[in-house]
Amino acid sequence: MSESNATGEVYWDPYRPDINLDPYPYFKRLREQAPLYYNKEYDFYALSRFDDINKYFSDTTTFSSARSDIMEFIKEDDLEIPDGMFIWHDPPRHTSYRNIVTRVFTPRRMNELESKIRAYCARCLDPMIGETNFNFIDDFGAQLPGGVIGMLLGIPDEDRDIIRDRIDNSLRTESGKPMESSQSSYQGEGFEDYVEWRKNNPSNDLMTDLLNAEFTDPDGVKRKLTTEEVLIFINVIAGAGNETTSRLIGWTGKLLGDHPDQRRQIAKDLSLVPAAIEEILRCEPPGPSVARYVTKDVEIHGQIVPAGAVMQFILSSANRDESRFADGEKFNIHREGSPHITFGRGVHACLGAALARVEGRVGLEEMLKRFPDWELDMANAEMSASSTTRGWDSLPAFLR
Amino acid sequence: MAKIKFIEFSGKEHDVEIANGTSIMQAALDENVRGIVGDCGGSCSCATCHIYVDESWLDKIEVKSEMEEILLEEVCDPQDNSRLSCQIIVSDALDGMVLRVPEKQF
Numbered sequence: 350m351s352e353s354n355a356t357g358e359v360y361w362d363p364y365r366p367d368i369n370l371d372p373y374p375y376f377k378r379l380r381e382q383a384p385l386y387y388n389k390e391y392d393f394y395a396l397s398r399f400d401d402i403n404k405y406f407s408d409t410t411t412f413s414s415a416r417s418d419i420m421e422f423i424k425e426d427d428l429e430i431p432d433g434m435f436i437w438h439d440p441p442r443h444t445s446y447r448n449i450v451t452r453v454f455t456p457r458r459m460n461e462l463e464s465k466i467r468a469y470c471a472r473c474l475d476p477m478i479g480e481t482n483f484n485f486i487d488d489f490g491a492q493l494p495g496g497v498i499g500m501l502l503g504i505p506d507e508d509r510d511i512i513r514d515r516i517d518n519s520l521r522t523e524s525g526k527p528m529e530s531s532q533s534s535y536q537g538e539g540f541e542d543y544v545e546w547r548k549n550n551p552s553n554d555l556m557t558d559l560l561n562a563e564f565t566d567p568d569g570v571k572r573k574l575t576t577e578e579v580l581i582f583i584n585v586i587a588g589a590g591n592e593t594t595s596r597l598i599g600w601t602g603k604l605l606g607d608h609p610d611q612r613r614q615i616a617k618d619l620s621l622v623p624a625a626i627e628e629i630l631r632c633e634p635p636g637p638s639v640a641r642y643v644t645k646d647v648e649i650h651g652q653i654v655p656a657g658a659v660m661q662f663i664l665s666s667a668n669r670d671e672s673r674f675a676d677g678e679k680f681n682i683h684r685e686g687s688p689h690i691t692f693g694r695g696v697h698a699c700l701g702a703a704l705a706r707v708e709g710r711v712g713l714e715e716m717l718k719r720f721p722d723w724e725l726d727m728a729n730a731e732m733s734a735s736s737t738t739r740g741w742d743s744l745p746a747f748l749r
Numbered sequence: 750m751a752k753i754k755f756i757e758f759s760g761k762e763h764d765v766e767i768a769n770g771t772s773i774m775q776a777a778l779d780e781n782v783r784g785i786v787g788d789c790g791g792s793c794s795c796a797t798c799h800i801y802v803d804e805s806w807l808d809k810i811e812v813k814s815e816m817e818e819i820l821l822e823e824v825c826d827p828q829d830n831s832r833l834s835c836q837i838i839v840s841d842a843l844d845g846m847v848l849r850v851p852e853k854q855f
Contacts, residue, residue, distance in 0.1 A: 407790050447794070451816070455796055455823030456855040623853070686781050694790035702788050702795065703855045 359383045362391055363420070363638060363661070369739060370732055372637070373678060376666035385650040393420055393640070393659040397666035399673040399690065401649070406662050407695025412641035414697055415439045419736050420640040423659050432567070433578035436585055440696060442567040449562045449574070450582070450700060453501075453555060459703040462497070463711060469496045470715035477748070478719055482726075485602030485744040486595065493712055494594035497704070498587050503554030504543060540583050544576060556583065590701050596635030596740030597626075597709050601716075603744060604629050604680055606725035611682050616721035619714055625682040626709040631689035632680050637665035637739045639693065664690050665739075722749035751844040755782045758852045767839045773848065774798040774835035784850035791835035793817055797854040799824040800834040803847040810837050825853050 359382050361368065361375045368375055379386050379397040386395040396402050405412055416423045417430065417437045430437045435446035452458070473492045477483055499506065544556065551557045559579045565571050574582065605612040605625075615621045643658040654660065668689045669677035675686070692699035699705070726745040733742040755763040755777060767776040777785040777798070786797035793816050802810065807830060813821070814836065821831050834848070 403790065407792060448816075451794065451819060452823060455820065456825050457823045457827075459855070460825065685783065687778065688786045688788070692788045692795075694788075696789070696792045696794055698789035698792070698795050702797075706855050 359386065360388075361386065361395065361663075362388055363736065364391075366732075372665070372739075373669060376663060376669065377678075379663070380666060380670055385652050385654070391420070392424075393661055394643075394654050395638070395661040395663055396649070397663045397670075399667040399670035399687075402662050402664065402667040402690060403694060405649070405660075406639075406641075406690075406693060409439050409443075409696060411644055411647050412660055412662075413439050413644045414443070414641060416642040418639050418641065418697075420659050420661065421736060423640055423642045431577065431581060433574065433581040434585065435582075436589070436697060443696060445565060445567050446578075447696070447700070449559070449564050450586075453558070454700050454702075454704050456703045459707045462500075462704075463707060465500060466493075466497055466708060466711045467715060469493060469500070470712055472496075474715055474719050481748055483720065483723065483746050483748050485599050485746060486741055487743065489712070489716070490595040490598035490602075490741075490744075493598065493708060494591045495587075497594075497708060498590045501555045502543075502583060502587070503547065503552050503556050504540075540580055540587075544579055544583070555586070559583070586701075589699075590704065592735070592738050593635040593701075594705050594708050596738050597630065597705060598712055599741035599744050600633040600635070601626070601629050601709065601713055602723070602746060603725065603741065604632060605713075606723055606746060608680055609722070611680070612717075613721070615682065615713070616717045619717065621682060622710050622713050622717075623706075624684075626706060626713065627689065628680060628682045628684055629709070630691045630705075631668045631674070631684075633740070634665045634668060634689070634691040635738050635740055636691075638663045664693065720748045723747065724749065751839050751841060751846065753839070753843065753845075754847045755780070756847065756849045757783050758850050759783070769840050771839050772835050773800065773837040773839065774833075776839065777834060777850075782850060784852075784854065785834060786854045787835060789835075793820065793833060793836055796820040796824050796833065798834040799827075799851055799854055800832055800837075801828055801849040801851065802830050802832050802837075803849070804830055806843065806846045809842050809846075824851070825855065826851055 359378050361379055376397055384398050384401060414437050416428055422428055433446055435443055438446060470493060473489050477488060547556045548560060559574060559582050563571060563573055615625050638661045641660050643654055643656055643660055645656045647654050668691060671677045673687050692702040723746040726747060729745050730741060731743040750766060750768055752764060752766050763780050763782050765776055765780050772791050774785060774787045774791055778787055788797045789795035817833050817836050820833060821827055824831060
């Protein structure tokens with residue numbers, strides 16, 4: 350922690366690249382000195398303690414998702430959220446749409462994908478055997494999640510990269526600046542042709558399931574999803590499953606590169622992998638903070654947060670809260686005790702958590718089987734800025 | 750108030766006194782019972798607080814909702830005595846109940 354940060358005014362915003370490189374000393378000060386923090390410059394409040402986030406994050410009547418979960422969008426005057434963009438609905442509208450995909454991403458079904466995910470990892474990693482240079486993002490993190498989502502949706506391999514790039518670019522912010530809401534698209538552009546084709550060529554995939562699913566809509570009408578709604582669902586699933594999991598793979602490379610002793614223990618005993626993935630998710634959440642719209646005045650830590658405000662829930666701070674996690678700043682795959690809060694809480698808790706976990710776990714196993722030793726090339730690594738995720742755009746390493 | 754026994758997959762036991770109105774998931778997390786995750790914090794949507802209830806107690810617990818039924822088909826290693834622990838709310842009637850934690854949640 351720099352001296353000015355230790356003694357100056359408590360400050361955090363999600364945009365400053367220097368803070369983003371290592372936000373944890375800032376979070377520690379928020380937890381200790383400003384558990385309810387207000388940022389004047391960007392006009393938002395923030396909660397950083399585990400107990401506060403655990404308590405308030407699932408309260409959808411006070412902290413609404415109906416104006417999205419991204420600060421810049423929440424502040425838009427003319428924001429319109431289409432039906433079926435369920436991550437940005439509150440109950441009961443949310444419930445009606447989310448129920449359609451409740452069964453899709455469950456632990457059992459995701460574990461059934463394991464052998465296919467393993468084969469996809471082999472396709473990414475086998476060509477690297479014998480190489481000295483490996484990039485955790487270009488060679489692996491950018492490949493695997495899109496491949497797996499494409500597999501689920503039934504999108505041909507050769508088209509996956511184009512779709513991933515389009516989605517990632519729509520969520521990327523210019524370094525140090527808030528995101529322009531106009532840049533984002535959640536209407537599913539790029540998938541229309543597949544959906545039209547799939548209507549006449551049903552298969553055993555999620556796109557077919559979505560086209561056939563019957564549900565009771567928010568007005569109580571039993572019907573199928575419209576094509577627009579199917580496109581929105583696909584876009585939500587593809588958008589949520591790509592960049593976040595790529596970040597998880599990047600953080601796996603980074604944290605185990607920084608802790609070779611623990612990496613060696615895992616390589617020797619792969620039964621440690623699931624606990625290692627949980628610890629990576631705790632230490633470096635791919636989505637570090639999530640915003641909500643405050644629907645009514647609420648008193649927190651003796652102060653009124655007014656209706657209409659934006660509240661940031663800093664999950665990555667909660668995960669290191671010493672009152673919940675002893676030695677919270679320390680990476681320790683043998684940690685016992687509370688689970689992390691990386692996947693959120695409440696009805697909006699990450700739908701794809703089981704998928705992220707199986708990709709993280711199988712990805713690490715396959716990595717360690719081929720490359721048990723690596724050294725990071727941090728001089729050439731690039732961290733990226735985004736309003737929704739934090740992680741490496743490029744993470745080169747030397748394989749040993 | 751009810752005294753409830755959790756048995757972790759490793760065999761480690763926790764005897765916990767739990768206040769009425771608390772969910773079993775929350776009590777397990779407060780007590781650091783290993784193997785209960787509870788990602789969604791008790792909103793019956795993530796299926797990561799799966800637990801086995803000793804048979805003799807099954808009819809003393811509130812019946813499953815449709816959503817819990819659906820999710821219990823989706824957990825790892827479901828059994829006839831499977832429940833989601835976030836949906837079990839403690840009352841005096843559950844005093845003495847024994848719960849077993851499955852090998853894994855995901």
